[in-house]
Amino acid sequence: MKKKKVKFRSDCPLSTALDIFGDKWSLLIIRDMVFKGRSTYGDFLEAGEGIATNILADRLAILECFRIISKHKHPESKAKVLYKLTSKGIELIPVLVEIISWSEKHHDVHPQAAEFVKMIKKDKVGTIKALYQQFKKE
Amino acid sequence: MKKKKVKFRSDCPLSTALDIFGDKWSLLIIRDMVFKGRSTYGDFLEAGEGIATNILADRLAILECFRIISKHKHPESKAKVLYKLTSKGIELIPVLVEIISWSEKHHDVHPQAAEFVKMIKKDKVGTIKALYQQFKKE
DNA sequence: AAAACTACTTGTTATTTGCAAGTAATTTTA
């Protein structure tokens, strides 16, 4: 994999964030890790939106480069790579939650997502905490 | 301007949101409207990151198409167009706030942004409310 | 030992971006 760009457009935090994940795919990979427990290359390919293999490889490399995910041995298969969110990646959960809430309010989305947004409205802090829980090391 | 894509990749709220503003520029335009009071084509061109004129025109058209911004007469000049956030656009403020907070925590950003994040940490609800205030109609 | 799985890479083509320049309708300046 070729060296990744490390130059940010400005020192604005928003533009820096968009330099990292401002595209149509990166946050979907993170969504799959947070909400669907996906963790391998094959898992991510199966996401409904149909990411291309080269784009997936590229985005995984970028996310790893910025320490949002990290690669690990898969406990069950040597052929697989296990991708895990770092704490920096886990901390994107509130961003996902706000985008999902906004989008659900203004568009037609699938019923399961609408249910999830109801939970958020009732208890945002609790819902986010529960999502964090699954990444607690034991 | 050619017709805009209205087809979403899936009915996932996150992917739908990314279909709309999942790129390196759209949220920066909204940032300029929320945090810098910018409202004209020329204003947006002046943003530090240096957006190209064709990209700006394209993004403004997309944001208008999805009713995130709307075009109005400029009160002082017939030559200018006044862009305003719709309520749908204003409601992206919490998304911006979460991205900014995350980014500030994990990267070096300019001091003014760091100050803003301090405010958010002290009183997130109040800070967001204050941002909403400026768009209140009188 | 062969077939299938997994995580990629390598083309090739289509689309998007970045940059420079141009345009048409106002304003401002001389």
Added chain:
DNA sequence: TAAAATTACTTGCAAATAACAAGTAGTTTT
């Protein structure tokens, strides 16, 4: 009041990026 400057764009083109199809190299299953 005619020329210059502003403003909000569009156009053209080269470069970069994305999508799609196919290939490859380990690993695991049959």
